[in-house]
Amino acid sequence: MNHIAGLMTSRIYLSHDQVIRKGDSADNLAFLISGKLQVVDLTEDGREIGIQFIHPGTYFGELSVIDGKPRSASVISVKTSEVAFLPNMQARELIFHNPTIAQRLMTHFAQVVRAASSQRTLLSIPNAFQRVFAQLQTFVMVNNQGAVIEGLPRQHEIAIMVNTSRETVSRALHTLMKLNIIEKQGSMLIVKQPEKLKQAATIGIDDTEVPKK
DSSP states (O other): OHHHHHHOEEEEEOTTOEEEOTTOOOOEEEEEEEEEEEEEEEOTTSOEEEEEEEOTTOEEOHHHHHHOOOOSSEEEEEEEEEEEEEEHHHHHHHHHTOHHHHHHHHHHHHHHHHHHHHHHHHHTOSOHHHHHHHHHHHHOEEETTEEEEOSOOOHHHHHHHHTSOHHHHHHHHHHHHHTTSEEEETTEEEESOHHHHHHHHHHOOOGGGSOOO
């Protein structure tokens, strides 16, 4: 592995820099060392759709390395990030001649396919508020404080993920707060009524339930 590390190069990307461009040829396998990235695609009318986030310790761009076809999506930096690159030839050798790596890659592929399927289902929801609520549900985790959302993406990042505007995301969050379904505590959201959040995502919220002030 030390030999592989010696073949890699790294680069720093600032927020909103493009790391991978859809349609480009693949000449390396990428690894996120630090920071945060987002995989995005474009709709037919040119709007960005966020597919998933990439966190440190994750590799990406492997699909094009394996089949030799152009990149299937773009990757942009959410914040300042360091990315390391392994040339194609060495990446293919690592994947095809190491059973452990191949097994991990298959597990990774399965996770990506499942996540993409869930995201397509979410995007098929016609109501923008419900898409926001459904996306929030995917971020919920349970700890000693109950149901919480830690490290919530910024509003414009959520907007990209659910194909709506940042203003709509803001209004949806404030609606949940007015109904006491969520509560903001610093950088964390406390989900006070998880079942209500699930209900909001599936059948929406009756406007008459929302306090006017």
